[in-house]
Amino acid sequence: MAASTTEALDRLLPGRVVTDPDVAAGYAVDAYPQAAAAPGSTFTVVRARSRADVQVVLRYAAQHRVPVVPQGARTSTTGAAGALPGSVVLSTEQMTSVRIDPVERLAVVGPGVLNADLKAAAAEHGLAYPPDPASSSMCSIGGNVATNAGGLCCVKYGVTADYVRGLEVVLPGGEVMRTGRRTAKGVAGYDLTGLFVGSEGTLGVVTEAVLRLVPLGDPPLTVLAVFPSLAATMAGVTALRESRHTPSLVELLDGPSVDAVQDYGDYGFPRGSGGVLLVQSDRPGHAAEDVEAYAAALTAAGAAEVAVAEDRTEADLLLEGRRVLNPALQARGPRFIEDVCVPVGRLGELVAQVHVIAERHGLEATCSGHAGDGNLHPCFFYDADERASLAAARRAFDDVVRAAWALGGTLTGEHGVGAQKAPWLREELGEAELARQLAVKAVFDPLGIMNPGRVYG
Amino acid sequence: MAASTTEALDRLLPGRVVTDPDVAAGYAVDAYPQAAAAPGSTFTVVRARSRADVQVVLRYAAQHRVPVVPQGARTSTTGAAGALPGSVVLSTEQMTSVRIDPVERLAVVGPGVLNADLKAAAAEHGLAYPPDPASSSMCSIGGNVATNAGGLCCVKYGVTADYVRGLEVVLPGGEVMRTGRRTAKGVAGYDLTGLFVGSEGTLGVVTEAVLRLVPLGDPPLTVLAVFPSLAATMAGVTALRESRHTPSLVELLDGPSVDAVQDYGDYGFPRGSGGVLLVQSDRPGHAAEDVEAYAAALTAAGAAEVAVAEDRTEADLLLEGRRVLNPALQARGPRFIEDVCVPVGRLGELVAQVHVIAERHGLEATCSGHAGDGNLHPCFFYDADERASLAAARRAFDDVVRAAWALGGTLTGEHGVGAQKAPWLREELGEAELARQLAVKAVFDPLGIMNPGRVYG
Structure with missing residues (x-):
């Protein structure tokens, strides 16, 4: 672990920083082991419990120019969520609040909620959250949002983006922003929600998602x-x-x-x-x-x-x-x-x-x-x-x-770019589009500390 | 009309510029007459026929710092699409191409296509384009995209954003960009589509929309x-x-x-x-x-x-x-x-x-x-x-x-902000969010020539 960062964050967030190296090692790698950091790399693991915790980490990271890797349940198949050398791995796995609003047919959830747990909570109200990655029982909503996850239902029900009505995001520096809307319709200003969905931790950390639910279908x-x-x-x-x-x-x-x-x-x-x-x-x-x-x-x-x-x-x-x-x-x-x-x-x-x-x-x-x-x-x-x-x-x-x-296709349908596919992204987007996307990134992450090297290489 | 701009564009785009003042006057006001420019205001009307025409206008506008008002069918109820003094009103009403792909269940359309005409074209293939403003027979897809139009079907079928898979947009300066995807899924880089949907002409001009279609329902x-x-x-x-x-x-x-x-x-x-x-x-x-x-x-x-x-x-x-x-x-x-x-x-x-x-x-x-x-x-x-x-x-x-x-609501569900509601937007968004949105706008429109004064005041 990066000793000074670990010590500093441990003082700021007592009980949230993983100080046992063996436990911290478990946060090093996601489901793309080929992208694992070199053995002996140092990094700090923070298990945030609240938006306030995330703010503390992102304020510290901006002040000290420390890279941050937002991490859900480490089911990324592209190396988007494994530790980077010298980084803070910011795990949201403990942010598991779920509130179902059956009248508005909405779920307001923390990013650490597992996809399957949200489905179960919605089902108690006769509602469904359709997005359904094969890893549903293991993957988190924060990760689903970060990759715009798809899965088994998309042919009829679409992808994660089709269900995200709004987000609460903490930006580098600790500022909290809210995107999208809480009402069924709303067009006051730009809707930045779609920009964050699929951004793979390169812009900020999602601390709450407002998700649209649908009536539960018949058993298939x-x-x-x-x-x-x-x-x-x-x-x-x-x-x-x-x-x-x-x-x-x-x-x-x-x-x-x-x-x-x-x-x-x-x-x-x-x-x-x-x-x-x-x-x-x-x-x-x-x-x-x-x-x-x-x-x-x-x-x-x-x-x-x-x-x-x-x-x-x-x-x-x-x-x-x-x-x-x-x-x-x-x-x-x-x-x-x-x-x-x-x-x-x-x-x-x-x-x-x-x-x-x-x-x-x-x-x-x-x-x-x-x-x-x-x-x-x-x-x-x-x-x-x-x-x-x-x-x-x-x-x-x-x-x-x-x-x-x-054939008119794309290099990634639902897994995201992560570390694995970054070498191909430039060719798919072209130089002009890549430059535009980096300019958009700079609006939210001017220091370039959010998951650096992932997606955009 | 702004004589020098009108003459210059008429030379660059023969036949596309409206030179008859009486005809041009018809392009001055949308469905919010309270926002009409003062009588005697000069402006230039260009009726683009193609992406290339739009590029010419936006190249000229950037070179000469001329404000541009993208205009569809002038059904905006908020004054988003009426002429501004000294502006080029860029009408897309003649860009009415429609291509239905029944296998991919997509429509690829020009911005001037009327909502009702797209519905009819889709129906010939047993497909439907659900978004359904009350003004369906008069309003254009370009305008629908610009305002993220809703309408009568939203309770079951959602809003325009739910059907826009990707866009072709011409930016100030004439550069062409493509957002989103043509496949059912795709997560390579940021999806900027949602940013343009509902942007009310403040970022660029949509020259083509790729729209998702659904199987035609039973007659209601x-x-x-x-x-x-x-x-x-x-x-x-x-x-x-x-x-x-x-x-x-x-x-x-x-x-x-x-x-x-x-x-x-x-x-x-x-x-x-x-x-x-x-x-x-x-x-x-x-x-x-x-x-x-x-x-x-x-x-x-x-x-x-x-x-x-x-x-x-x-x-x-x-x-x-x-x-x-x-x-x-x-x-x-x-x-x-x-x-x-x-x-x-x-x-x-x-x-x-x-x-x-x-x-x-x-x-x-x-x-x-x-x-x-x-x-x-x-x-x-x-x-x-x-x-x-x-x-x-x-x-x-x-x-x-x-x-x-x-009551937890918003100042606009589907009409947009335009000129009418700009005074309230700052209060709804807050200063920090407003500043962020203007920073995003500056990525695409650094000169501030796209529909200036609308939405952000």
Whole structure:
């Protein structure tokens, strides 16, 4: 730990600073270990309990030009939230207040609230908070806001930005600002909310989010479709797009992804397929009719087997299998996870290229993602002891980004840029746009102390 | 007209500059005549046909420090779009391209497209563009984006911002920037889209909008509920909030509003009531069941009469009556239109205060609005020949803004700030936030030539 900063903040915020090095080490790395700071790097961990605590840290950081890494639940897959050398890691995990307002259909929450806990609190009032990253049970709302997280529901319900009505943010120096509105409508001055959503801790620290809730849907019904090839699987995705009643979930797993899940535990998926689709409807009063229509469309598109989950237990198990995909792939070994997003009409072309790219570089790969949104998470596995294998994986990663660009897509659909994708951002945005975004950043973070090096490199 | 600017732009953009003073005069004022420039003011009108035309104007304007007023269809009720002395009025009314992409469920449109024309183009593909200002048949998408327009559908479908996926904007100096994304998800760098939506022409000129479309709903069914008092009408609004299936429209008109509509033409409303609610459902397959439930709830809440429109003609007539409310009130005489928005749970209190305020100032008033959103449009009528009457109307306007603030609301839900509400913005935002917003503005408009004086005063 940076001794002087740690001591100074410990005096200012007794009980909030982590003084045990072993405990502090647990805050060093997020879910992208490749971006971990060099062993022996010093940093300070503060576990804020309130907006006032965050203000103290950001006042100190501005005075002493100390970099600050806002940190939620460390589920970032891009290295946006791991410690930087000499930084203060400002964890908001203890800021877990939740207030549900059923009349206004709003939740006012602290950034440390877990996504799944907010869902549960809303459900007690017959309401739902739709954004649903696969890591829902582990990831925090602060992190969801920081990355504009998506997940499994987006095909019908959109992304985090679609539910953030306003934010309370502490800026470097300790000033508190409020963005957006608390009313259903409001257009007095610029709405800076969307600027902070997805800003990955580069502007300030979100200390409260005002989130829109929706009436709770019916429990979804689930179809599992098994295809003989990945191309046939993608034909299934295309067929679903014709449906007037949008599925609430369209998840793609290729054969190797399914096998990795089944290696991790028996979640009821068939091994050795060309690919599977998990499809749901939660349309009130019509879910059964919808899944029947989806099943017919998937069969017509070439599915070898289509099964509607017979009960909630079976459906939950399948979804749980989808949700453990990330740890299941992690268990298989070191890999890079992509997060490209293309127009949904071009997804089939992108999927076709992934395994071609893997083969060209002599790598094992999996291909899965949120097929209803065109958002794909290919993984390239490498041998960490082989420099050539790592280099090949990096090239494959680059090839997929370029393939996505060529199809009209972006390098990141929902994971964010973080440390991992910063090298590509300049090329995607162009110099003029990059300069403009940095000028906007400077309005809020003139000293450049907020998560420096992340996103903008 | 500013002769030198007009001549210079006429040379640069032959055929686009309005050289006939009578024609140019038609571009002087929007739907807030109180903000009209002094008679004899000179200004230049350019009717851009393309992005390139807009670039030429904004390059010239930056070089010569000429203020620019972006102008859509002049339906702004706040004076955001009328000519400023010495300005270039940059009309986008001729930029009316519409491209519908049914696979991606997107519309790519020019800013001059009328809201109703986009709706019609989308409907040909079984899709809908929900944002629905009462002026739908007259207002342009560019103006809708500039004000983050709301309208009649917001209670279920949200506002313009919820449908803008990305923008093409020309900045002062002529540079073109693109905000947001063309894919369903995307988080590469800051999303500046939300900053431009609702910016009322103070940052740049939108030359293209990428808009999200949704599947077309069923034709809505309509309930008309007539109440003996305004208080009872508001009890009806509260009762509707209990419904799990959110109405697609909840419009409030008090007795004087209804009478003004019926004076304008026979739209099928009853005269002399305490207030009416228009309520719709467009839920596929369930609209009849919903309106029956709404009708029962409204009766239980105290409606004297509840009628479900028997056919589309009858329903369309009622909605048309609601849509003509603004011209109907205009026909009644000079007035100020409010646009405050409060938490929906506090709307009843606000409504109760409106007529108290009117009485206190000795004014005639109407009270109507989008009751499902807490967005109210009280009108205060004055005698333009009586200075005291005008002053009283201004005081009443101020009282309603303060009442809205006291209830946790905002001075503008959807009309924007424009010239009319600029005096209140500083108080709503506070000095620190105002300074931050001006610093953001300076990133895009460092010379301060975009719609100067509007919004930020």
